[in-house]
Amino acid sequence: MQRHAVAxxxxxxxxxxxxxxxxxxxxxxxxxxxxELRKVxxxxxxxxxxxxxxxxxxxxxxxxxxxxxVRHPQVTPFLIPRPPFxxxxxxxxxxxxxxxxx
Numbered sequence: 001m002q003r004h005a006v007a008x009x010x011x012x013x014x015x016x017x018x019x020x021x022x023x024x025x026x027x028x029x030x031x032x033x034x035x036e037l038r039k040v041x042x043x044x045x046x047x048x049x050x051x052x053x054x055x056x057x058x059x060x061x062x063x064x065x066x067x068x069x070v071r072h073p074q075v076t077p078f079l080i081p082r083p084p085f086x087x088x089x090x091x092x093x094x095x096x097x098x099x100x101x102x
Contacts, residue, residue, distance in 0.1 A: 023047040023054065 022044065029036060029048050036046055040058050048056040 021045050021047055023049050026050055026055075 022039075024032075024036070024046060026048055029046075036058070040046060040060055043060055045060075046058040047054050048058065
C-alpha cells in the first residue's frame with residue numbers, strides 16, 4: 001500500500017483482485033472531481049472513503065452488456081395428480097346439488 005500526501009489529504013493506492021485501485025477522501029474527490037472523472041473515463045476505478053471507511057466506488061460506465069445476463073425462469077407445468085380411486089361422478093355436480101338445497 002502506497003501513501004501519498006496531497007494537500008494535507010491522503011490518497012491511497014492499493015492492490016485488489018481487480019488491480020490497482022486508488023482510494024481518496026470525499027473532500028479530495030470534491031476538489032479534484034474533473035481530474036478524477038477523466039481517469040475513470042480512461043478505465044480507472046476509484047474508492048471514496050470517509051474517515052478511512054470506504055463508502056463508494058466510482059467505476060467506468062459500460063455500454064456493452066455485462067457478461068452475466070438475466071435468464072427467464074423455466075416454466076414447468078403444474079400437474080394435478082389423479083386421485084388413487086375412481087370417481088363415478090363429477091365433484092362439481094355434488095357441490096352444485098348441495099348449494100341448491102340451501
